[in-house]
Amino acid sequence: MKISRLRLSARVGFTALAAGLALGVCTSAMAQWKWRDTNNRIQYSDLPPPAGVPESSILQRPAGATRRTPPQFVAPAASAASGAEAQASGPAATTDPELEAKRKKGEQDQAAARKAEEAKNAAARADSCNRARAYQKSLDEGQRMARVNAAGEREVYDDKIRAEESKRTREIIAADCK
Secondary structure (H helix, E strand, C coil), X not given: CHHHHHHHHHHHHHHHHHHHHHHHHHHHHHCCEXXXXXXXXXXXXXXXXXXXXXXXXXXXXXXXXXXXXXXXXCCCCCCHHHHHHHXXXXXXHCCCHHHHHHHHHHHHHHHHHHHHHHHHHHHHHHHHHHHHHHHHHHHHHCCCCEEECCCCCEEECCHHHHHHHHHHHHHHHHHHCC
């Protein structure tokens, strides 16, 4: 009998623990906003009320939600005379040095990336040029050459195929060997 009571209390304890965890997880789902709309009706939502709802009309908010604060507008400290001086000295005087440094660094990074891409393209063109010249030299020397056609058969270059390949190779040389 003692063993069955132990099992029963363990089951009850485990069930209570599982229920407690489930309720703890679900509390975020119960995060509800409650406010009065312009027609004086109470609205409920899991999203905050629209921006036009005054703070006094919000009746309930979720625990983690903060109060909305209106945006703070900073009055310009400079007078019209100092504004004219700032315009006369140029836009560089009014910009933030950190922002300017970040902008310059971004421009330098973009320029470096462009140069790297151009160098990569130039190397690819040079390689293509060298291959095309070597192939053209093989075609001009009259070496016996063959290719595999669409049916998987090997066909030897005749004069017509050799002329077509030579023309195509000259076009590649003209484009890549500048």
